[in-house]
Amino acid sequence: MYRKWIWVLLSLTLLTGCWDSKSIEQTIYISSLGIDYKDGEFHIYSKILQFENVGKQEGGGGPPEELPIWGAQGVGKTFDSATDKLYKTTQQPISWAHIGDLIITTRALEKDGVLDEVMDVLNRYSETRSEVMLYATDDELPLLAQGTPILGKSPWYSRVNNPYPVFKQFSLITPITLRNYLIDQKEPGKVVKIPKLGINENKWTKDNEPHPIHEFGGSAFVYRGKYKGSLSTEEEQGVRWMQKEAKRIPLYLYKNEEDYASVVFADPKIDIEPEVQGEEVTVSVKVEVTGEIIENPFHKDDQKLVKEAEQQIEEQIKSTYQEALEKNIDVYQFTNHVYKKDPKAFKKLGLENKDWITSETLKDLKVKVSIASSGKLKLKE
Template identity: 30%
Template sequence: MKYVCLIVFTVVILSGCWDIKEVEQQLYIHALAVDYKNGKFVLYGQVISFNNLAKQEGGASRQPQTTATVKGSGETINDAAFDLYTTAQQRFSWEHITAIVYTENTLKSGKILHVNDFLQRYYQIRNIIWTFGTKEPIEEVFAAKPILNITVLYSQLSNPDDIYKQSSSIKPIQLFELNRKLSEPAYTTHIPYLSTSKKTWKENKKEHLVAYIGGSGYLRGKKYVGYVPRDQLFGDRWMTKDVNRTKLSVKEDNKTIVVGPTINIKSKISPVMLNNKVKFTIDVKADFKTTEILKFKTHKELKELAENEIRKQIEETYKKGLNNKIDIYELSDVLYKQKNKEWKKIAQNGVIPLEPDTINKINVNVTILNTEQLKNK
């Protein structure tokens, strides 16, 4: 009798695992993309295989990485999601989604809050997924993948923060942070834009399609404000919190003379009211390591040139935003939080009027770290 009870008890315990599906019995959606056109939502899913991940981490040879894209459409996001199931050959798993990509049509339509509400309500999708915009066809973005058969789990799409720590330019943003900023009354929110390129990488002498962050789109609430390309946003990195490491090229007569990484970047924006107009003072501190010197300069000269270059980049990016009616440095939000009464008096639809002289002073203090190199020179 004792052995019979033991067998029955064992069977009862093991029966709870009978409905578990093996890895190869499901389709895993790695990234989602949402388009909106002709009054309908078009939902894209990038489906990947986890087979190569185990081989990569185990040190074995890598097999060619395969991805697939599935598309569904409908009048609502749920309709589009269920449309994905129509031609599926296996059950979909939504638990491993790492990114959401909004097409520019979706952002311009003002449907982003509707999309994000769906993402938050669906329990299998986490709030920490990365968010991106794009001007390019989704099939092209989802077709891009890392070189050397590295799994797409380690790509710009699913792991942008790792690359940002090495070279900080446009800060990646997660879904929970995006939703928080969209709900702020005075915030202008940026969304990194994905672009693709075949020009920079070749594998076995063949062009290789890769994705990269090529600029930023901007939203105020659910309203799309505009887009600024990467090469016009150099000033924004000096104003962004948590910048880890970024390159500074010091120039003289439009020629680069010193290059190196800049670290420990800190910025502060201080508003003051003058004659019923708001003016802002910006203070930036940074440490500069000179790793390449093409023309000798004294410590004092190099410090001055570096500070002027950072100040110039901040001014130029502000002007680019001003020309496109984009509050890139979130000055409206600064005034809203620091001088709320003044903000209420001058704000129009949540935004304060910005003029070329709204930023009236930019103080930059650069510390040259490896001064011995200058002395030896």
């Protein structure tokens, strides 16, 4: 009899664990968080993740219903107080555990201490994940919120939330997560490159009507939490060849209507070698890439394509270097490479806290191109 009552009590104890449970409909899930700073206050813009759309896409139950975009805004003197303002009007508890992307305006980056405060809160708070994608923008955040994925897909499956598949196909700007930023900003001499987002209203249509969609457009550069400036997509063309993460880089060898071709390259091999002589520091760079011919209507031989590609890649690397130099941006991480090779000289020369790079710092640049394939056709076919 005694053992029977023990089993009854244990069953009741286990059952009580379910009485306080909540279904996903009873919680509001923030999927995207935008941060602006103006008039001395933080302005927070949030998007809500709707699980009805996510469930339909994962279950494969036919085309998903296009759901409205819900959002909430908060304003406060500090980042934490601004996010807390959302609690005053929310109809259900808010979860911060499913934030997929964090977007901060360049206006907020320009204000010293704002980025550090944001990172301090997000890194401390137990709900937020470290694999949140990080972006910057020049646009107003309410305008940026108009960008939605095509085909009625949930923001959870958008390029902004998961940029890696498209990056493998078109390696323009290396994605960065909150975790990447927190690690890199502590690395001596390392500049953090944050991809920039904008809105494009002309590229995609729905029922012949313009469909606003997010577009990647350049990068914002941050060093030790301080904003150094930005480069546009055109200005940072050379960065593509200097990022080892690149998987597919197209190069268009266009001269005129009767002289053009295109080659796609993958997995660049980069060697950055600094040399310290007394007070002078110079850097030599070697880049090796292997490509596949995609377009060759005028049947150029491979040696000519190699020569043209090497020349154009070299020009892009140097052009980006000069553009960045004018804004005191160490775009190719030369300072960090000096630290890694010779930390004593790095400390003695005080390179970490001064803009020391000049046009003469890039002493030598060598680009080596190889053509491994001409696709399904022979080279001259």
